[in-house]
Amino acid sequence: MDKDSILKTYGFYAPFYDVIFGSWVNHGRKKAVERIDQRPGSRFLEIGIGTGYSIPLYQPDVRVTGIDISPEMLHVAKKRFPQERYPQVDAFIEMDAQNLEFPDDSFDAVIAMYVASVVPDPMKMMQEMSRVCVPGGTVLVLNHFASSRGILRGVENFFSPFSKRLGFKPDFSLPHFLEMTTIEVKDILPVNLGGYWKLIHFCNEPTSLDGDHSGGASINPQPA
Numbered sequence: 469m470d471k472d473s474i475l476k477t478y479g480f481y482a483p484f485y486d487v488i489f490g491s492w493v494n495h496g497r498k499k500a501v502e503r504i505d506q507r508p509g510s511r512f513l514e515i516g517i518g519t520g521y522s523i524p525l526y527q528p529d530v531r532v533t534g535i536d537i538s539p540e541m542l543h544v545a546k547k548r549f550p551q552e553r554y555p556q557v558d559a560f561i562e563m564d565a566q567n568l569e570f571p572d573d574s575f576d577a578v579i580a581m582y583v584a585s586v587v588p589d590p591m592k593m594m595q596e597m598s599r600v601c602v603p604g605g606t607v608l609v610l611n612h613f614a615s616s617r618g619i620l621r622g623v624e625n626f627f628s629p630f631s632k633r634l635g636f637k638p639d640f641s642l643p644h645f646l647e648m649t650t651i652e653v654k655d656i657l658p659v660n661l662g663g664y665w666k667l668i669h670f671c672n673e674p675t676s677l678d679g680d681h682s683g684g685a686s687i688n689p690q691p692a
């Protein structure tokens with residue numbers, strides 16, 4: 469997806485995004501936020517926070533910065549989750565995930581939910597997430613990845629040419645994504661309906677040089 473089509477698609481989706489992509493995929497968001505240590509005062513960055521659906525999952529005494537490239541999605545987030553009522557909100561900022569305007573080591577955890585298959589350059593996004601996260605901090609990526617075979621694979625291939633209209637790439641490959649990331653995978657958890665989506669928990673440390681980017685992690689076959 470290129471920047472123009474992302475802006476166009478999510479500008480269109482924004483008013484009713486929560487109806488089509490809200491509660492039925494919130495299980496994955498809950499599992500992601502459960503993975504972070506919500507110590508009072510901790511600083512978290514959400515990449516592509518969209519309409520801010522995850523905000524109520526954070527404790528009131530942490531500080532969450534949400535960035536997104538779509539002003540319309542952020543407009544909904546700001547209206548729904550004002551700082552006065554949601555003290556965990558530090559800021560909602562219009563920014564590109566591939567070029568984060570934060571200094572190195574700014575956050576204790578950095579989270580991208582349903583974004584990796586949308587951004588034009590997921591590798592650049594991962595590099596930026598790692599850069600702004602403290603060494604040894606938590607980096608979480610929640611996303612749908614292409615099925616390896618079967619009917620679902622056929623459906624994903626069918627929809628692949630329509631990614632600009634859908635707003636994501638249906639055939640986004642997990643092995644390819646893991647291959648290009650340079651931080652250590654702690655584990656991979658299937659989430660949402662039948663485990664069709666995956667929550668990848670990275671530890672913000674460089675991968676070992678043995679070429680195995682999975683950190684020995686295997687995918688738990690049971691959705692949690």
Ligand SMILES: C[S@@+](CC[C@H](N)C(=O)[O-])C[C@H]1O[C@@H](n2cnc3c(N)ncnc32)[C@H](O)[C@@H]1O
Nearest residue numbers: 478516517518536537538541564565581582587
């Ligand atoms: C499928 S939505 C996910 C929204 C939210 N994370 C959620 O859990 O519902 C993808 C979001 O990523 C945003 N996005 C896409 N490309 C981006 C980029 N390069 N930088 C920042 N945000 C981006 C879109 O504007 C959209 O809000």
